[in-house]
Structure formats: structure tokens, C-alpha cells
Amino acid sequence: NAGVTQTPKFQVLKTGQSMTLQCAQDMNHNSMYWYRQDPGMGLRLIYYSASEGTTDKGEVPNGYNVSRLNKREFSLRLESAAPSQTSVYFCASSEVLAGGRTGELFFGEGSRLTVL
């Protein structure tokens, strides 16, 4: 049981390049999320997918796109990377509990992205 797996772990891009961060979970969770973590700013929600086939914007969606490929996989794409997108990116998943509540977030190990 690997939990939440995200790739790559490290990436260096030049301004204007594009890339996709991949995330997969094997816990049969319905909901998946992408967060970015910057010093002194905590974890900020970029996009989330409440269930397969749906995606919604979080707190900081500008400059990003997402795809919920199937129940297991949720990818994050940077179409034209900017230095402001230098960050550590975390994918997470959660279960939907009885009554529609969501439980704890299970995080991947993180992807450190540097944009020069």
C-alpha cells in the first residue's frame, strides 16, 4: 500500500517551459487535492477534485490546470512556468465519510519545483 505517490520529486524549469506533476493514490479515495507550500505561508490549495469527473479551483489557481484522469490519478500542469511558481507541491487525497463529510488528508512526499 503506497498511499499517495507523486512524481517527479525534483524539477528545475526555465521561465516559459511547461510541465506536469503526476499524482496517484491507491486508497480508493474519492477526493484529491493539489497544494503548494511556501515559507511562512503554510499550505495553499491550488485545485481539488471532489470526485472523479469534477475539478474546482482552490485559493491560488492562476497559472495552473488540472486533470482528474480517473479515480486514482490527479495531475497538475504548469503551461508556462514563472519564477513565482517556485515551490514545493503536495498532492493529497481524502475519503468521503458518512453524511458527506471528508476525513483527514493523506499527503504525498512532495515535489520541489524551481523555475529559473
Place this chain on the structure above:
Amino acid sequence: GENVEQHPSTLSVQEGDSAVIKCTYSDSASNYFPWYKQELGKRPQLIIDIRSNVGEKKDQRIAVTLNKTAKHFSLHITETQPEDSAVYFCAAKGGGFKTIFGAGTRLFVKA
């Protein structure tokens, strides 16, 4: 939307002392308040959570309290140990799917 403020940003205590981290939230509809611990270079992991129908919850050396009227909640760690050194995040979530985090508290426990 929801906004979560967390204080202090840094906290240093002696081993064996208690540590308290406080958070406030803005959305009165929030009903789930988890706390995550992140060790250096690792992923955040849930250590305790509380729902809005409960005022206090305890798990061994850690406890959380919730005051819904004042919209604030706190994490209490007693008998701190060096392995408690980490960054702690509070968070709040309403009826939807967005979990909003505070900025984090870096806890140092000095041996």
C-alpha cells in the same frame, strides 16, 4: 472564503515544558479542525482533529480545544520531547471540500 490565522510562527520550549499553538478562523460554517505535523523534509501528517460538536479532545500528550463562539482553537502539547520538534499546521474546513491551512508554527524543543 475561509481564512485561518495561526500564532506564534515560532515557539521554543525546554524539554518537559508545555507548548500551546493558537488559531482563529473566519468562516462560522467551518466544522472540522485538523492539526498536522510536518517534520523537516517530510510530508504533513495528521496528529489530531476535532469536529464542531466537541469542545475538547485529547490523545496522550496532545489535546485540542475549540471555542466556536470565539472562532478559535488551540493545540496543547504537554511534557514536550525533542521528537516533538517540527512545524505544526492548524486547518479549518466547512461543508465543502476545501481544507484551509494556517501559516504554520515551527516548534523547537530544547533538550
